[in-house]
Amino acid sequence: MLTKRINSPDEAAHLIKNGGIVAFPTETVFGLGVDATNTDAIKRLFEAKGRPSDNPLIVHVSDLENWSLAAAELTSDADTLLTAFAPGPITVVLPKRDTISSLVSAGLETIGIRIPSHPIAREIIRKANTPVAAPSANQSRRPSSTTWQSVLEDLDGRVDAVYCENTHSLGIESTVVDCCGSHPVVLRPGAVTIEQIRQLIPGAEELRVEANGAESTNQGRVNSPGLLHPHYQPRAAVQLVEVPSRQSLTLGDGVAYCGLLNFEGVDELTMTAVFNTVEEYAAGFYEFLREADRQAMSKVYVQVAPDVGIGRALLDRQRRAAAG
Ligand code: TXA
Ligand code: MG
Secondary structure (H helix, E strand, O other): OOOEEEOOHHHHHHHHHOOOOEEEOOOOOOEEEEEOOOHHHHHHHHHHHOOOOOOOOEEEOOOHHHHHHOEOOOOHHHHHHHHHHOOOOEEEEEEEOOOOOOOOOOOOOEEEEEOOOOHHHHHHHHHHOOOEEOOEOOOOOOOOOOOHHHHHHHHOOOOOEEEOOOOOOOOOOOEEEEOOOOOOEEEEOOOOOHHHHHHHOOOOEEOEEOOOOOEEEOOEEOOOHHHHOOOOOOOOEEEEEOOOOOOOOOOOOOEEEEEOOOOOOHHHOOEEEEOOOHHHHHHHHHHHHHHHHHOOOOEEEEEOOOOOOHHHHHHHHHHHHOOO
């Protein structure tokens, strides 16, 4: 298959409407969009990404009023969160509407809904005039893509088109919040933080990871199978470091480092990125991992992000990247 390079929202919408798979920028990471009502397109999407069929997709709609295209009910917690944070980097999990194929929800009775704020994403979704299922635009297991070149690196020849425009993005996927229970549960941290959510809904919880890897909350086990699969992993081995130093790192050729702190000896590494703020670190993290692979690094030291604000989301991705 030839992957078209495009830069017209009309063309992207037309392709999606006709069963195509189109990568486009969002305010978090690039998404890989298909018509959520087209089961053949959904099947092709899972194949193109190499995505396990038990990992559900998020359905993207253009406006808050369109929640009913994918969900059977807008719970009051979801209403509160979407009113406050959408359009933006948040996904709410709601009871699924039965017109949405269970392929999209990976057999679950629930569906994740997101209203992106990125103008190109919104225009494409509005013009496609259908709910758009869009996972991150990367091969399954790999770091997400924040540039169209990275999308092509993973998916050239496997998808119908890539929208070729790089815009500044948060660099970390949306906050996923289960809104089906007695109180909201954050399943995946993102740019909308637990602190922000608790200001509106004080009883909101976060998923707990137990020693055996099982994830649970006060409401019991949570069904988000996607969390169990490997994610965000480059080919290079990733090792987390608290405070980098000449003593704590093995310096040398083929070794990379990224973090917020500089240290003596950093010049002896092949590849380094020292970010000024945690926001810049989050925005540049996946691309750094990808660049480490392009330069055939064998090891990447990753300084752990501070566990607050968007740092908490970055830390979650760092731990998963290092779990390979
Ligand atoms: O920022 C984002 O959310 C990006 C952009 C493209 O919108 N999309 C994205 O999709 O990150 P994906 O497929 O890479 O990640 C979706 C996550 C997975 O962890 C999946 O398990 C979870 O959302 N998820 C989706 N539907 C769910 C559901 N019904 N219940 C629980 N978790 C769900
Ligand atoms: Mg993903």
